[in-house]
Amino acid sequence: MNPKSTASQYTPVRITTIKAERTVTFPVYIHFKEQYLEYIKPSTAIDKEKYKKLRKQKITKFYILSEDEVKYQDFLDSFLEEALSNPNTSIEEKSEIVTGQAETAIDKMGADPGNENNFNMTRKAAKNLQKLIFENPDALKNLFGTGEEYNPIIQHSINVAVLTIKFATKKKLPEEEVDYLSTAALMHDVGLLENDTLMETFMVPKNEFTPQQKKEYYEHTKGIIPLLSEKPYINQNIIEYIQSHEENLQGLGPHKLKKLTPSQEILSMINSYDKIVTARKLTPKDAIKTMMIDELGNYSLKMLNDFQAFLKEEGLV
Template structure:
């Protein structure tokens, strides 16, 4: 089999306890090596090992493409089924992976309308999963983003944003925008996917050149998407404005609170919080405290209080 006949698949789609009906290969120095055999599963430390290696793609043989597609759709369907006999942790793992893969698909090929619509549909289902299962938020947030993955960060931000939105009454007042809130959160750092800068570093640890790229990422993100008609307005607004701060000291356009959409501020608040817990390894409770003190006057107090309440009500923190 020549190297270019193998079909790439996303590691993020390989979650859960189902046995895989295909052989999965890794590519090492242009050679494909069998990593997980047909009939095995991706449970346990297998995924952790892959994540630690920051491996995003694996490979399958062309004759296994059909069983692979079936495996993906069956595991996602079973995970979204509220009558499922699977544990909420297993369901959350599959759904988290599906959302991560959907974000990666759109970020890799934003011009592909089909991927965008699939991601939007998945986001609507995600809203239902989170709102209808009391342990869902906790289970999703318990999945560690070991390699500071950008799409995983997007899934975490989307989950926190939905929690805040729920506390602020948005589920009742703007239910039609919740799928866009999720999708915008998944894609908010779209520019980092292409610029390749070390986005998880604190600003002061970046080189001058990296800092310039970082401070432009919201604007560069929407610039990369111009002329694409299928992106929703709120999704674009989230990408452009998620680093703005209410006192005008944010970037890329130093906007003020009165000009910012509250839904965008929800994503900004969730994003700042996940930068603490994922990129700086600050424990959840300390991150809340730090944010309330260090970021005072930068995010609306109502959004921060809603975040605190959401974490409490979803059982992520106890007091």
């Protein structure tokens, strides 16, 4: 530990992205009693028993030095490539690693949405989610709502991404659109992450919003857009999907859109669905029943029926 170090020198990474008995090329820290303590030294690995103990204690994050982010990303890329291509790695373990990458990426985007490295990590996470889902028919069950994420918005974002990838593909959307949608789904609520008031409002059912809550909450679809639009490396489709994810066919969203493309309707509908699951703590089965009553008109009957059938086919309800 460096006694002169400050929190800004460290960046959080999910513990699931640094596995036991895998050598790291950078120091890894834990945060304990307001201090950052070196837990894994460079060129060493954490043993299985220590790793199991941390997981049992519900430790979800390690920390690395901000200057070591490139080394960490190289480490993670190599780790993921090996794990996803190894037929002997279980679906559960693959899902855990990819989910950890997505959790870390969303966390970083929330802290600094204008950072190109953070965006690139989010894109990689989205592509790895796609790869895992496309190559493993049962992966969705292992990805949806099963993470250890303490932050409901991050868990929600991953749920929306995995459901969107599989459902949009079933609806025969072009591969490129599915790709952009998956990234937008991971990013769609980053505007909430650094605002405690909005994070609390996220847990409130929309039909219970006060006028002030509604106005403030919908700002998360607006405030981040100018920042993202300035970045030449972010595709405009991704930005448009993020901007329209609270819209519906009745024009009751923040931008008052009444016409939605299939991609926009899918992302908005799945966002509404998982908000019921994550924020209101309904089961997936009860959530879709609620959607079929409360959201009819906001989304087309065919889209809702197709989504309900999809959830049944996937064994989620």
